[in-house]
Amino acid sequence: MPDPVVKPVGVALIGCGRISGAHLAAAAAVPDAVRIVATVDPDPAAAQAAAGPFGAAALTSMADALAMPEVEAVLIASPNALHGEQALAALAAGRHALVEKPLAETGAQARLLEAEAAKRGLVLAAGHTYRHNRAIVTLLDRMPDWGPLRAVSVTSCVFWDGPQAPWWATRSPEDGLILSLFAPHSLDFVQLVMGADDPLRVHAEAARWQPGWRGEDEAMILMAYPGRRMASVHISYNQRSVFDRKVLHFAGGVAEIEDGEVLKWNGEVLVSPSEGVLINPRRMGGRRTGHFFEQQLREFAAAVRGAPHRCPTGHDAARLIELIDQVKASARANSADAIRG
Ligand SMILES: NC(=O)c1ccc[n+]([C@@H]2O[C@H](COP(=O)([O-])OP(=O)(O)OC[C@H]3O[C@@H](n4cnc5c(N)ncnc54)[C@H](O)[C@@H]3O)[C@@H](O)[C@H]2O)c1
Structure with missing residues (x-):
């Protein structure tokens, strides 16, 4: 805090x-x-x-x-x-x-x-x-004890039945849809666990399944980091049974974050949510998120007052957008839509 x-x-x-x-x-x-x-x-x-x-x-x-x-x-x-x-x-x-x-x-x-x-x-x-939830904060605090990180894989799949705001429909494929709206959450997580390093290589595939918008609504991103570390991210707006999972392979074992709230280390639960937070995590809206927004405001206020905080600011905030530029460029070159069949 x-x-x-x-x-x-x-x-x-x-x-x-x-x-x-x-x-x-x-x-x-x-x-x-x-x-x-x-x-x-x-x-x-x-x-x-x-x-x-x-x-x-x-x-x-x-x-x-x-x-x-x-x-x-x-x-x-x-x-x-x-x-x-x-x-x-x-x-x-x-x-x-x-x-x-x-x-x-x-x-x-x-x-x-x-x-x-x-x-x-x-x-x-x-x-x-x-990034302001207790599972992620605890993971970051504990991971120095778990040995070198080798690989991280993030899956964050939800379902939106068409544009949730009118401007979603008019974003061009170049502007990006899910890569602009949803990828920042998953890539911020990857950036958090990879520390100050940026990826050496980025490969992305993207596709559009739904007719209500012009941009991509499904994407997979693969990144190679210094020290032979690797990260993969799968994001979707097409998954009716919501799925949110982060798996991190360390030299000492495996950490998992399920439904954004449950942190496990080698199968042992280290953090679980307060009562009433996970109502039905497989459904849209089946998870309360108000506590993240509250903590975010606390952290921002601390930053403004010059106190320690956990907001991504300045350089870290900007380099994430540079990463998204690379992801978008790769996805444009590698559209899974363009592959026959
Ligand atoms: N952190 C999260 O989990 C999360 C979730 C959803 C959306 N978002 C982000 O929040 C932002 C807003 O998304 P939304 O879904 O609320 O969109 P929205 O379209 O529902 O809301 C945007 C609002 O901005 C207003 N607006 C338009 N032009 C404006 C201007 N010049 N000055 C001030 N207001 C103006 C619109 O009238 C509208 O009320 C997006 O950038 C989106 O990526 C974040």
Whole structure:
């Protein structure tokens, strides 16, 4: 846990759509860490509904939020294509930023943000919500005892019956669908366990099964890391029976994380979820995730106040987007769709 935060960080929520509910519920649960002081959405009713419970200013322009002195930080939860420009505007206005994944659409854009944050001494954090769960935190704390890591394999398969927001449908195959929206979670996990090393080689295959969007909805990624370590990631939007599993092969044995919540070491359960968290993990929505969002806000507030934290910031946040650039380039060259049969 980060050190206690002295004063709640004044936050403007940018984008009051689908995921904003999770952030707002988390903010309400951690009033010692953050205070929502403004909400912004082009739809005034959405901004108002989000602001109401907090007595915050409901706005339709981010510039108006950046003009408010009580806004110390922004939480960007707008469509992916806006993240880069909105984060840059916030940093240029001297505000810290927590940006929903992906931090930016391209590695070049992410590097610009990293440089701007460093120049101004501001926190630029990416919203890799899932890294804040107890199973992952415990794994990271314990893995130095388990000997060298040799291989990691991540499977994260869910089911979406078509676009969950209108902009999903219009993303081009070049922009990427699942590789932009869902891969960041799994690749952030790989980056966490591989430490400071980036992969030496990246190979990806991608395919589209559903007609409701243009981008890929299924992908497999294979990566070779220094020290003969390897990682594989399988992500899907087509799996009706939700499947979420991480397996790590160390010299000393095998660690597993099941359903994002259960950590096992050589079959022995080290971490299990609180009661009521895993309701039916094979179903969409069958797992409560509010605790990750709460912890993420606590960690971000700690980062803003200069305390130890576990948010991916600056360089680490940006290099993940460079990795996604490589994955997208490989997937474009290796579309499994193009193979006959
Ligand atoms: N961490 C997670 O687990 C998680 C889960 C879902 C979505 N996300 C991310 O959250 C982001 C939002 O996804 P969503 O599903 O809520 O999408 P959404 O379309 O439901 O919500 C986006 C909102 O942003 C608003 N918006 C559009 N232009 C804007 C602008 N210029 N300024 C401010 N707001 C603007 C839209 O009106 C909409 O209300 C995406 O980047 C997505 O990748 C993260």
